[in-house]
Amino acid sequence: MRIVLSSRIISLILVVVLLVTALNVGLVINVYSKVNDVGQTDSSGYEYVVSQTGSTFQVKNTFSKDIINGFASASIAINYALSQGNTVYLKGIFDLNADVVIFNSWNAKLVGESAIINANGYSIIIRGDDYTYSKYPIVSGLILNGGTLRIENTFGATVTNIVFRDCLVGLEFANDNTWTEFSKVENCHFINCTEGIAFRTPKGVSATGSYESTEINRCFFNQYDHSIAINVENRAELSCSQLQNVRIWIGEYGNTNQTGLRMAGSMSQTLLVGVVFESFSKSPDLLFGIDIIETASTTPIMDSNISFLGSWTASVHNSASIWLSAVGTSYFAQKDLSVHIGLNGKFGVSTVIKPVPLKIASFKPKIEVNGNFNHGETITVRVKLEYIDNTYSKEIEKVFFSGSTVWFTDDDLLEMYPSQNIVTAIIVDAACSLNSTDATVKISGYGTAG
Numbered sequence: 001m002r003i004v005l006s007s008r009i010i011s012l013i014l015v016v017v018l019l020v021t022a023l024n025v026g027l028v029i030n031v032y033s034k035v036n037d038v039g040q041t042d043s044s045g046y047e048y049v050v051s052q053t054g055s056t057f058q059v060k061n062t063f064s065k066d067i068i069n070g071f072a073s074a075s076i077a078i079n080y081a082l083s084q085g086n087t088v089y090l091k092g093i094f095d096l097n098a099d100v101v102i103f104n105s106w107n108a109k110l111v112g113e114s115a116i117i118n119a120n121g122y123s124i125i126i127r128g129d130d131y132t133y134s135k136y137p138i139v140s141g142l143i144l145n146g147g148t149l150r151i152e153n154t155f156g157a158t159v160t161n162i163v164f165r166d167c168l169v170g171l172e173f174a175n176d177n178t179w180t181e182f183s184k185v186e187n188c189h190f191i192n193c194t195e196g197i198a199f200r201t202p203k204g205v206s207a208t209g210s211y212e213s214t215e216i217n218r219c220f221f222n223q224y225d226h227s228i229a230i231n232v233e234n235r236a237e238l239s240c241s242q243l244q245n246v247r248i249w250i251g252e253y254g255n256t257n258q259t260g261l262r263m264a265g266s267m268s269q270t271l272l273v274g275v276v277f278e279s280f281s282k283s284p285d286l287l288f289g290i291d292i293i294e295t296a297s298t299t300p301i302m303d304s305n306i307s308f309l310g311s312w313t314a315s316v317h318n319s320a321s322i323w324l325s326a327v328g329t330s331y332f333a334q335k336d337l338s339v340h341i342g343l344n345g346k347f348g349v350s351t352v353i354k355p356v357p358l359k360i361a362s363f364k365p366k367i368e369v370n371g372n373f374n375h376g377e378t379i380t381v382r383v384k385l386e387y388i389d390n391t392y393s394k395e396i397e398k399v400f401f402s403g404s405t406v407w408f409t410d411d412d413l414l415e416m417y418p419s420q421n422i423v424t425a426i427i428v429d430a431a432c433s434l435n436s437t438d439a440t441v442k443i444s445g446y447g448t449a450g
Contacts, residue, residue: 047085090115119147179210225254236265251281264293279310294320363447371439
């Protein structure tokens with residue numbers, strides 16, 4: 001059966017459709033007005049937005065919609081916003097005439113979508129009285145020219161999507177009370193910085209050198225003469241950390257005194273994964289991928305995909321012959337270590353060969369005994385292995401009646417090997433049968449670690 005609508009019913013349907021359409025348009029306009037009131041959608045969720053109006057700056061509360069105008073400088077406006085709220089969004093270009101400080105704050109955020117900070121030598125400082133007062137700050141989305149982002153006594157800081165350009169020091173970590181740990185630096189680009197990232201020597205009675213569990217990921221460095229991409233200072237401990245997918249370009253601008261990673265402190269158990277050191281110089285002059293200073297205590301572990309491209313003065317400069325560690329097989333040698341000799345048949349203090357942070361895969365010890373032996377004198381030297389579970393192998397003893405040198409045989413080593421375990425150290429001690437001795441004992445260890 002065919003249904004035929006009257007003209008009156010059709011008119012009513014059209015009226016209803018028009019009303020619904022008008023209502024929807026009204027809702028869209030209303031929502032758009034609210035977004036415009038607050039500002040762009042990228043600043044939503046932040047308590048304050050700082051922007052420039054003419055020659056002065058304004059601070060806008062995104063919740064109450066209150067606006068304070070007339071701040072004479074960018075530094076005053078940003079510091080005011082940070083003193084009033086915990087999350088601040090920056091829009092525009094800002095010339096600093098003083099430091100910007102985030103002090104004793106949890107979950108603070110200073111974010112901008114490509115906001116330009118012309119720092120004029122001043123700093124953005126995130127600081128806690130100690131790490132318990134300053135936690136989980138985020139700084140992101142800035143272009144920082146000629147200044148420093150400094151993080152002090154802070155736990156869990158995140159630094160992302162920032163361009164550091166023409167900085168004396170780009171990103172600086174420092175401790176003067178407790179420590180700064182669990183930091184994350186990601187997607188940052190360092191261009192023409194004398195120091196890109198610096199981990200400072202601790203200062204203060206209650207300060208430690210710990211910057212442990214720091215991640216530096218997907219960061220890029222363009223180096224110029226007399227510059228360092230990453231600087232780990234003496235007594236700074238960048239331990240249990242990761243440098244991953246980092247690329248350092250050296251010798252592209254200038255040709256002298258450029259270093260990728262300078263290590264004067266400790267990087268124990270820190271892993272370098274996918275790090276590329278690339279030199280563009282045809283005649284390198286003091287160009288080092290990694291420069292290990294004599295004060296360095298423990299070097300990082302280099303994964304198999306670490307690359308040194310181009311020409312270098314030295315890809316790894318290691319003048320003090322500090323142990324180098326790598327995933328896979330690393331070779332080690334500890335030569336002529338003195339072993340204390342106990343008297344009256346009692347063993348002296350042990351000497352330990354331990355290739356920290358690696359574990360021993362294979363080794364060959366050599367014992368050297370020198371000096372004049374008294375009548376009836378014997379020197380007994382014991383060697384044993386320490387395993388990762390704090391257990392020990394069978395002890396192998398070598399008895400000396402006069403000065404001589406003895407290498408361990410394969411049978412000696414097999415007697416000490418475990419059925420299943422991981423070797424962490426070689427332990428050596430010695431005893432003299434008499435109450436005095438002129439003899440000396442030295443141990444040398446050669447092997448591989450991983």
